[in-house]
Amino acid sequence: MAKKDLTAYSICSDARAMIKKAREDGVETVWDRLEEQEPQCGFCELGLSCRNCIMGPCRIDPFGNGPKRGVCGADADVIVARNFGRMVAAGAAAHSDHGRDLVETLHAVAQGQTTDYGVRDEAKLRRIAAEVGLEVEGKDVKAVAAALADQFYEDYGFKRGSMSFLGRVPAKRQEVWKKFGITPRGIDRDVVEMMHRTHMGVDNDAVSLCLHAARLSLADGWGGSMIATELSDILFGTPAPATAKVNLGVLKADHVNILVHGHSPIVSEMILAAVRDPGLIAKAKAAGAAGINLAGLCCTGNELLMRQGIPMAGNHLMTELAIVTGAVEVVVVDYQCIMPSLVTVAGCYHSRIVTTSPKAHFTGATHVEFDMHNARQKAIEVVELAIERFTARDQGRVDIPGEPVDIMTGFSNEAILTALGGSAGPLLDAIKAGQIRGAVAVVGCNNPKVKHDYQNSNLIRECIKRDLLVLVTGCVTVSAGKQGLLMPSAADLAGPGLSAVCKALGIPPVLHMGSCVDNSRIIQLCGMLANALGVDISDLPVAAAAPEWYSEKAATIGLYAVASGVFTVLGLAPPILGSKAVTDLAVSGLEGVVGATFAVEGDPVKAAELIDARVRAKRKALGLTP
Numbered sequence: 001m002a003k004k005d006l007t008a009y010s011i012c013s014d015a016r017a018m019i020k021k022a023r024e025d026g027v028e029t030v031w032d033r034l035e036e037q038e039p040q041c042g043f044c045e046l047g048l049s050c051r052n053c054i055m056g057p058c059r060i061d062p063f064g065n066g067p068k069r070g071v072c073g074a075d076a077d078v079i080v081a082r083n084f085g086r087m088v089a090a091g092a093a094a095h096s097d098h099g100r101d102l103v104e105t106l107h108a109v110a111q112g113q114t115t116d117y118g119v120r121d122e123a124k125l126r127r128i129a130a131e132v133g134l135e136v137e138g139k140d141v142k143a144v145a146a147a148l149a150d151q152f153y154e155d156y157g158f159k160r161g162s163m164s165f166l167g168r169v170p171a172k173r174q175e176v177w178k179k180f181g182i183t184p185r186g187i188d189r190d191v192v193e194m195m196h197r198t199h200m201g202v203d204n205d206a207v208s209l210c211l212h213a214a215r216l217s218l219a220d221g222w223g224g225s226m227i228a229t230e231l232s233d234i235l236f237g238t239p240a241p242a243t244a245k246v247n248l249g250v251l252k253a254d255h256v257n258i259l260v261h262g263h264s265p266i267v268s269e270m271i272l273a274a275v276r277d278p279g280l281i282a283k284a285k286a287a288g289a290a291g292i293n294l295a296g297l298c299c300t301g302n303e304l305l306m307r308q309g310i311p312m313a314g315n316h317l318m319t320e321l322a323i324v325t326g327a328v329e330v331v332v333v334d335y336q337c338i339m340p341s342l343v344t345v346a347g348c349y350h351s352r353i354v355t356t357s358p359k360a361h362f363t364g365a366t367h368v369e370f371d372m373h374n375a376r377q378k379a380i381e382v383v384e385l386a387i388e389r390f391t392a393r394d395q396g397r398v399d400i401p402g403e404p405v406d407i408m409t410g411f412s413n414e415a416i417l418t419a420l421g422g423s424a425g426p427l428l429d430a431i432k433a434g435q436i437r438g439a440v441a442v443v444g445c446n447n448p449k450v451k452h453d454y455q456n457s458n459l460i461r462e463c464i465k466r467d468l469l470v471l472v473t474g475c476v477t478v479s480a481g482k483q484g485l486l487m488p489s490a491a492d493l494a495g496p497g498l499s500a501v502c503k504a505l506g507i508p509p510v511l512h513m514g515s516c517v518d519n520s521r522i523i524q525l526c527g528m529l530a531n532a533l534g535v536d537i538s539d540l541p542v543a544a545a546a547p548e549w550y551s552e553k554a555a556t557i558g559l560y561a562v563a564s565g566v567f568t569v570l571g572l573a574p575p576i577l578g579s580k581a582v583t584d585l586a587v588s589g590l591e592g593v594v595g596a597t598f599a600v601e602g603d604p605v606k607a608a609e610l611i612d613a614r615v616r617a618k619r620k621a622l623g624l625t626p
């Protein structure tokens with residue numbers, strides 16, 4: 001069991017209380033397992049181990065007189081670049097396969113193969129279809145949906161000349177991509193090509209591998225993730241500002257508690273419909289509960305929060321701890337970021353983990369497979385299971401820490417433009433006047449290697465102090481929300497310019513823009529601002545940061561941000577430091593290629609200073625006050 005003082009693990013009181021309870025209940029957590037793993041493998045940390053073939057595994061000795069080449073002859077640069085390339089490919093595959101599920105759902109709606117799903121935002125369907133060049137006049141909603149689904153299917157292959165959303169990329173950026181041969185060609189194609197290139201004996205040049213990694217990351221950001229975002233809005237509604245609540249206090253001791261966890265709204269939206277079913281609420285009451293309470297974890301939680309105002313119980317490192325409350329009947333999961341340990345933690349209480357995707361089975365979990373034709377019925381079965389589990393709950397083991405905190409959510413690009421009166425003009429005016437000096441996307445995960453939520457929330461504080469508008473997605477949302485940073489009252493913590501703008505508009509200085517795939521909203525917004533100014537994205541006073549990232553998907557997001565021209569600060573180094581060539585490319589060489597680089601800085605104040613320096617330089621180059 002973890003032995004450090006509780007304050008070493010998290011800045012959040014609900015997390016600390018549940019880590020303490022986990023110790024008392026004999027439940028192992030992510031922090032315990034990290035301690036058991038330490039010291040972690042130095043070769044792997046530097047990216048210097050390779051097991052791509054059976055002549056290996058091989059490792060490069062970075063310091064001593066040990067081997068400098070793998071059995072095949074690959075050196076440190078090639079091994080690091082191959083490993084990083086596969087990491088980025090896995091992240092892109094995850095986001096984009098999630099996007100594929102949305103395309104299949106739209107297709108099923110269009111073909112009349114499902115009545116469980118439908119088009120909730122027809123205006124957006126028609127607008128997006130027209131944007132990507134489809135004929136919409138005089139066509140009914142199903143015909144438009146069918147054509148759009150077909151077009152997006154093709155974005156996954158390589159039949160079309162160009163991917164659908166590349167029209168959103170400013171012309172100058174498109175030129176940069178063309179010049180360096182990194183225009184994405186097809187989502188699946190570019191991911192598969194990375195797997196091919198990294199097979200033994202294919203691409204053995206670190207720069208070539210890194211450029212292809214950039215290309216495939218762009219296929220995710222401007223392709224798979226963007227498709228996931230836009231189709232989720234079409235199928236489930238485009239988010240608009242609303243208030244909700246966050247932290248473990250959103251669980252209710254007298255209710256049946258159901259948590260949704262993972263990434264896709266396809267399952268969680270059906271669970272939401274089921275918990276609102278009067279017949280199921282009556283069954284819950286008959287079982288002795290006051291009602292049924294639904295809350296979210298991680299990004300499927302963000303999807304429900306953004307569109308439906310459903311409360312968030314926690315982010316990545318809170319997922320085990322939510323079950324430790326003893327108040328959770330069922331955690332319904334789809335895919336990504338779901339620790340396999342949840343099944344073990346659930347087994348220490350009366351809780352059940354319900355898996356729903358044919359792609360994501362967990363040994364020991366209850367599998368209730370959802371598809372487009374049975375989703376509503378399956379959601380009812382899951383809620384019935386939760387009601388049955390409530391009857392097995394030991395109220396003596398229940399401890400729900402703290403009171404929920406209010407948050408504001410729902411800042412889709414459509415909502416931001418509406419809040420600004422219909423166009424990006426007022427935002428640009430505020431940027432030109434220096435009231436808002438720039439914008440920073442603070443996104444990503446938690447990682448037990450750093451104190452939970454410390455870097456995420458403190459970087460945000462440092463940015464808003466400097467009159468930098470902050471945009472959040474993913475697990476950072478919960479970090480910010482729990483600290484009160486997602487409410488308009490947080491304007492008091494911002495610099496004078498940003499504070500005045502937020503107060504005038506009644507918005508927080510930190511805008512919640514959605515889940516991990518919704519980082520595509522942020523690059524789209526960057527594209528809009530660049531187009532309005534007639535410049536490239538790399539000319540804008542903007543930056544990104546992933547202070548506590550852990551996942552392959554975050555590596556992909558970081559790379560597509562940089563390849564789109566956005567300077568990006570990572571709080572933890574990716575496993576590339578074993579190659580000077582790859583590291584130099586990441587932190588300086590890319591500036592001359594895509595006009596932006598990575599930086600690695602774990603101290604939130606220093607990270608904010610790096611971002612501030614970037615914003616100053618970009619403002620100066622645009623002829624604005626720094």
Ligand code: SF4
Pocket residue numbers: 050051052053054055056057058069070071072073074079200
């Ligand atoms: Fe070793 Fe080369 Fe095989 Fe990698 S690809 S395991 S470096 S022989």
Ligand code: MSK
Pocket residue numbers: 263298299315316336337443444445446473474475476515516550551553554
């Ligand atoms: S869920 S990728 S821990 S943000 Fe998107 Fe959170 Fe990171 Fe998963």
